Amino acid sequence: MVIWIILLTMTAAAVMAVLWPLSRHHGQNRQVDPNTQFYRSQLAEIERDQEKGALLPSEAEAAKAEAARRLLRANGQQDAGFVAVGEPALRRRRAASALALSVVPILAIAIYGAYGSPHFQGGAPIAIKQEAAKLDFAAAVGQIEAHLASNPEDGRGWEVLAPVYLRMGRVDDAVKAYGSAIRYLGPEAGRLANYGEAMVLAKDGVVSAEAQAAFEQAVALDKSSAKARFYLARAAEQDGQIEKAKSAYSDLLSTSPADAPWVPVVREQLSRLGAPQSDAAEAGAPRIGSDDIARMVSGLAARLEAQGGSAEEWARLMRSYAVLGQRDKAAAAAKQARQALAKDEAGLKTIEMMARELKLTDAEP
Structure with missing residues (x-):
């Protein structure tokens, strides 16, 4: 709201600056007309001559009448000139006034629309802010990478950077980052499961022998590791051990909360392998194509x-x-x-x- 008040004030000031010089004729019209001033001087002189006796009363009256006629003729010529010359000037002043009253506000609105519109937030457009956020994110990643280049044994830094790499689509870099985190922080069930998952993603869904080893180590440390158990079931399926895969999927499903995010995927896997399921489970199982x-x-x-x-x-x-x-x-x-x-x-x-x-x-x- 404040910006609009400022703009209106600036617009009014600009319009007044344009219109003020155009209104000078108003002040000039209020000045004493020189013809009238001359007529008054003549009357005063005639009256002085009459008082001195230089003019008879009748002669004084005749002189006054003649001066009045000259004043009327002079004023008539001035009026004609004003009509011939002043009227076009008046029209020009009116046109200039209309132009100032219309163009100045329109120009102000156009400038505001380009440089101060509601699409701008805090002086910068949303698109620029989003781009700046991307640049800030990339800069932050670059700073972390520079830190790790100087401090390669910072396992916590590698563990923080690994999921960021996955988000950026740099899967191979994520695998290396998770590997470094395990190397410097030691094996831990969640860390190993994430490492194995990154290797699976790098292989387009194939559970390689190295990834399988990571999942097996994760389960050895924490038997409830759902991610590791799921990928071990997939590994058995890929190895042609269908019954083992069915059993692994079923065990995972039976020990998982009903609202766990991986439950629909596990149900789909069991359905695809032909494992019998309850009607409720079938109804709740989404189809992933x-x-x-x-x-x-x-x-x-x-x-x-x-x-x-x-x-x-x-x-x-x-x-x-x-x-x-x-x-x-x-x-x-x-x-x-x-x-x-x-x-x-x-x-x-x-x-x-x-x-x-x-x-x-x-x-x-």
Whole structure:
């Protein structure tokens, strides 16, 4: 509200500054007319001559009448000039007044809209503030990284930075940060579970042998670690141990609070594996699109079989089958990849590395 009062005051001052010079004719009109002043001088002189006896009364009256006629003629010419010249000037003054009264406020509003509008908060627009927040966040991360470069044994700093890396999409850096936190702070169930999860994310959902070892160590330290237990169940599923996976998922579900955030995912996994569940559990289990994922994997497989592809695409297909628990198809995909990439030495190394990571020992040549 204060800004509007200030703007109105400034606008009024600007308008008055423009209109004041235009109103000077008003003051001038109030001055004594020179013709009238001359007429009064003549009358006074005639009266003095009459008192001295230089003029008879009749002559004095005639002289006064003649002076009055000259005054009327002079005033008539002045009025005509005012009509001919003063009227256009008056119109110009009125036009200038209207212009000042309209353009000045409009200009003030336009300037305020560009530099002081309600979209601005505290003197800066929201978009700029958001961008500044991003820059501040990046600067804070840079400061932490600089600190850790000078103090690499600060385990707490690594543990704080690791989830930030995940938020930024720097998954590989998060894995390294969690590893450093464990190295300098020691193994702890939650820390190990986070470390293993970061490795799973880095492998597009595949529980590698290293990640599985981290989860097993976490459960050894805390048997109630839900995150570690979930990923161990997934590891069993990826290894083709379906019954073991079902049992692990069921145990986790039975010991979890009904409102735990991971419960819907566990129910979905059990449903996908064909484990029987109560109607209530089925009704509360959200669908996360496993059928859609399966269709996408099938589409990738069909394209690679028909047109071939890069080693990375074949490796992605192997990993996708493993995540879905279809180890036989993952092994078959590894065999097809070796045949398709027989002349690509680097590509074959990629396939063998993925086969070892997925523990597809039966798929090796």
